[in-house]
Amino acid sequence: MNATLDGDVVRAAGDxxxxxxxxxxxxxxxxxxxxxxRVEAAHLLYRGDIDSVSGMDxxxxxxxxxxxxxxFAARFLVYADLRERGFYLAPARAGWPGSADGRDAxxxxxxDDSDGRHDDADILVFERGEKPGGPVAHRVxxxxxxxxxxxxxxxxxxxxxxxxxxxxxxxxCTADGGFDGxxxxxxxxxxxxxxxxxxxxxxxxxxxxxxxxFYGQPISGRDDADVDALQLSLVEAADLAARGAVALDADAVxxxxxxxxxxxxxxxxxVYRELRDRGVVPKTGYKFGADFRTYxxxxxxxxxxxxxxxxxxxxxxxxxHPRELALDxxxxxxxxxxxxxxxAGDDSNDYLTVERLTP
Amino acid sequence: MNATLDGDVVRAAGDxxxxxxxxxxxxxxxxxxxxxxRVEAAHLLYRGDIDSVSGMDxxxxxxxxxxxxxxFAARFLVYADLRERGFYLAPARAGWPGSADGRDAxxxxxxDDSDGRHDDADILVFERGEKPGGPVAHRVxxxxxxxxxxxxxxxxxxxxxxxxxxxxxxxxCTADGGFDGxxxxxxxxxxxxxxxxxxxxxxxxxxxxxxxxFYGQPISGRDDADVDALQLSLVEAADLAARGAVALDADAVxxxxxxxxxxxxxxxxxVYRELRDRGVVPKTGYKFGADFRTYxxxxxxxxxxxxxxxxxxxxxxxxxHPRELALDxxxxxxxxxxxxxxxAGDDSNDYLTVERLTP
Numbered sequence: 001m002n003a004t005l006d007g008d009v010v011r012a013a014g015d016x017x018x019x020x021x022x023x024x025x026x027x028x029x030x031x032x033x034x035x036x037x038r039v040e041a042a043h044l045l046y047r048g049d050i051d052s053v054s055g056m057d058x059x060x061x062x063x064x065x066x067x068x069x070x071x072f073a074a075r076f077l078v079y080a081d082l083r084e085r086g087f088y089l090a091p092a093r094a095g096w097p098g099s100a101d102g103r104d105a106x107x108x109x110x111x112d113d114s115d116g117r118h119d120d121a122d123i124l125v126f127e128r129g130e131k132p133g134g135p136v137a138h139r140v141x142x143x144x145x146x147x148x149x150x151x152x153x154x155x156x157x158x159x160x161x162x163x164x165x166x167x168x169x170x171x172x173c174t175a176d177g178g179f180d181g182x183x184x185x186x187x188x189x190x191x192x193x194x195x196x197x198x199x200x201x202x203x204x205x206x207x208x209x210x211x212x213x214f215y216g217q218p219i220s221g222r223d224d225a226d227v228d229a230l231q232l233s234l235v236e237a238a239d240l241a242a243r244g245a246v247a248l249d250a251d252a253v254x255x256x257x258x259x260x261x262x263x264x265x266x267x268x269x270x271v272y273r274e275l276r277d278r279g280v281v282p283k284t285g286y287k288f289g290a291d292f293r294t295y296x297x298x299x300x301x302x303x304x305x306x307x308x309x310x311x312x313x314x315x316x317x318x319x320x321h322p323r324e325l326a327l328d329x330x331x332x333x334x335x336x337x338x339x340x341x342x343x344a345g346d347d348s349n350d351y352l353t354v355e356r357l358t359p
Numbered sequence: 360m361n362a363t364l365d366g367d368v369v370r371a372a373g374d375x376x377x378x379x380x381x382x383x384x385x386x387x388x389x390x391x392x393x394x395x396x397r398v399e400a401a402h403l404l405y406r407g408d409i410d411s412v413s414g415m416d417x418x419x420x421x422x423x424x425x426x427x428x429x430x431f432a433a434r435f436l437v438y439a440d441l442r443e444r445g446f447y448l449a450p451a452r453a454g455w456p457g458s459a460d461g462r463d464a465x466x467x468x469x470x471d472d473s474d475g476r477h478d479d480a481d482i483l484v485f486e487r488g489e490k491p492g493g494p495v496a497h498r499v500x501x502x503x504x505x506x507x508x509x510x511x512x513x514x515x516x517x518x519x520x521x522x523x524x525x526x527x528x529x530x531x532c533t534a535d536g537g538f539d540g541x542x543x544x545x546x547x548x549x550x551x552x553x554x555x556x557x558x559x560x561x562x563x564x565x566x567x568x569x570x571x572x573f574y575g576q577p578i579s580g581r582d583d584a585d586v587d588a589l590q591l592s593l594v595e596a597a598d599l600a601a602r603g604a605v606a607l608d609a610d611a612v613x614x615x616x617x618x619x620x621x622x623x624x625x626x627x628x629x630v631y632r633e634l635r636d637r638g639v640v641p642k643t644g645y646k647f648g649a650d651f652r653t654y655x656x657x658x659x660x661x662x663x664x665x666x667x668x669x670x671x672x673x674x675x676x677x678x679x680h681p682r683e684l685a686l687d688x689x690x691x692x693x694x695x696x697x698x699x700x701x702x703a704g705d706d707s708n709d710y711l712t713v714e715r716l717t718p
Contacts, residue, residue, distance in 0.1 A: 146619055
């Protein structure tokens with residue numbers, strides 16, 4: 001069967017509507033014919049279901065499409081991979097199944113953006129067993145591994161990253177940190193403490209400050225030590241100073257934090273405070289390359305649960321490099337934690353959970 | 360017992376030489392007395408072995424030392440941690456045990472640098488059971504988690520990173536990639552290929568190009584495909600073009616690589632080529648957040664071994680952020696690979712292997 005290129009779509013007549021659209025969920029019906037997006041037509045050529053598009057075989061049509069549509073090669077690879085996994089798909093595109101119609105002026109998100117994306121997605125994946133137009137399982141955003149991605153645009157999308165060797169990795173992005181803070185404790189008043197370089201030492205602290213509230217790290221953990229002291233990080237100390245628990249000027253601690261860390265300190269402190277306010281315990285995530293690891297519910301440090309999440313604090317306009325995203329999410333998965341990005345803004349923080357996914 | 364601060368050292372008399380130097384390896388002997396570095400004196404105060412230094416208790420002396428020596432707090436924590444692990448230690452310092460004497464003008468590395476480091480180290484750890492001055496097990500460089508580190512200065516050193524909550528992580532750094540390339544294959548001549556966007560498609564390639572030499576990724580892996588093609592990454596294609604295996608202009612491929620990746624492409628290609636020349640097979644490390652994963656010996660892709668290393672390509676003057684180092688090395692360990700940094704220079708590449716260590 002031969003099909004015809006018509007602007008940015010491909011039209012097929014004869015029994016194409018029955019064979020490709022009705023039976024296998026390609027394209028959109030146009031009266032007796034079927035209209036295919038380029039990615040759909042390329043897939044049918046690739047499978048040998050159609051022989052040519054306006055005289056072009058797969059190789060020629062693929063070249064023509066790569067030249068004509070930005071990101072086509074990656075989109076084709078993801079389309080083929082998801083079809084192989086047994087899903088019905090549609091390009092996310094005004095008027096295609098599952099997307100609002102560009103002609104419906106009353107609907108939200110009716111227009112495709114300048115990259116041809118509709119509603120920040122490239123491909124809609126329908127729930128297993130559902131035909132095009134049914135419930136959507138994944139709104140897939142396709143990116144090459146070299147493209148940067150605005151963190152704020154990813155909530156509710158499934159990211160398909162095509163690496164330089166054309167393998168596809170999937171990530172589910174949820175606009176929620178998923179925290180369920182249930183840690184309770186009382187804080188002391190005005191403890192004696194020294195601000196020393198880039199940390200704080202708190203002298204002869206009550207046991208519960210570490211053991212229940214899980215602030216700091218004892219310097220006196222050694223059997224042979226003669227000293228009773230708790231070391232606090234600067235975020236911990238700034239938080240405790242603001243709550244009146246240590247006798248230090250909170251602003252002086254914050255100034256020291258900015259001196260050693262720049263404005264990143266303010267963002268980290270903002271997230272730290274919010275998590276503490278929500279009953280979550282953040283501790284350093286250094287060993288996992290993150291800002292914090294977090295515990296929803298600490299009863300005692302002696303009987304510490306597994307920390308559930310790693311948190312990386314970023315700016316609200318942060319753009320991910322897909323390679324860094326792969327690194328963070330893979331590491332978190334390897335230590336049975338969820339990876340959460342905190343988009344720390346001036347007035348409030350947003351959270352984005354990213355997980356690896358096998359569709 | 361009381362000791363006395365004298366410039367940047369502490370002097371103790373009486374039975375101090377016998378008790379601290381001869382029996383327990385602190386300080387250097389000065390006639391009948393012992394001379395202690397600040398970190399050694401602080402440790403003796405912390406343990407209650409001496410009562411004061413020029414009237415200062417542990418708290419006062421610690422404050423005074425933090426004010427007087429850059430990085431003192433981190434150095435103290437590492438010193439105490441290593442002592443706790445049962446090692447004899449000495450500050451890396453001209454004239455202290457294990458370091459060359461600053462007064463010996465003929466020796467290399469006789470002077471301490473402006474940070475007080477001797478031979479790029481802060482603390483010498485002697486082999487287990489060895490007294491100060493015996494064989495050195497670790498030349499320890501101490502850093503806070505916020506300090507950047509010149510990659511080129513780390514070979515042969517053990518890095519002790521003190522995180523913001525005062526936990527210490529150790530990394531062994533070796534100025535060698537440890538590659539043992541044993542992969543052999545023949546390449547074809549002038550294969551038909553298209554440069555398409557940020558990848559190359561090679562049409563109807565010989566089976567061995569993928570199966571033995573492990574170049575590319577078949578686009579025709581699917582059972583239902585009608586197309587026989589191998590996708591190549593741009594580094595793979597540039598390497599194959601330079602070797603005459605694909606009929607593409609190597610410079611055109613390199614130009615495309617620079618267009619999508621900048622000058623980073625040249626560095627990655629230089630490392631890729633060198634590894635191929637040495638019989639090592641580099642494939643993308645994207646899923647591990649690295650530039651490459653590498654195989655020393657590939658017989659066939661059907662029977663592919665575990666890849667042994669992850670390689671991240673950096674500039675020769677690269678400075679590590681300790682948090683990124685922790686992330687890379689931890690991830691590599693979690694997937695049973697070694698982490699190698701390739702310092703890609705204009706004329707040659709150097710390699711640095713970094714591993715977590717428990718002293």
